[in-house]
Amino acid sequence: MENKVKELLGVSIEKIRECVDVSTVIGDPIAVPNGTVLIPVSKVTYGFASGGSDLPNKNAQELFGGAGGAGINITPIAFIVCEQNNVRVLPMVSTPDTINQMANMVPDVIGKITGLIASKKEKQ
DSSP, rough: HHHHHHHHHHHHHHHHHHHHHHHHHHHEEEEEEOOOOOEEEEEEEEEEEEEEEOHHHHHSOEEEEEEEEEEEEEEEEEEEETTTTTTEEEOOOOOHHHHHHHHHHHHHHHHHHHHHHHHHHOOO
16 A cells, blocks of 8 residues: 555656746746846745555455645746846735735724723713
């Protein structure tokens, strides 16, 4: 069984290597007509899992069940901007989506409600 699990894990790792390399993190340079060169920079995260088990069998024949899988997330985070004698990093700032904004507001809302309830109790 151990060799078959290693084989599953090896296939997952090899597939990730095929998808992610240095050019995924630091992209190909993009030349702009005014002479500026932009180099995209990305954050790459990945995960993988595999496992297996010998299955009970009345026959002498060996049975094995197993599976493997992987996931990759590539997020653009910045550009390296090269223009004439100047090189700088231009970060890409993403704005939080509505759900994140609402989640960030929860502590404030709870504080206001708690304060409102406390002030009503004091008036009584």
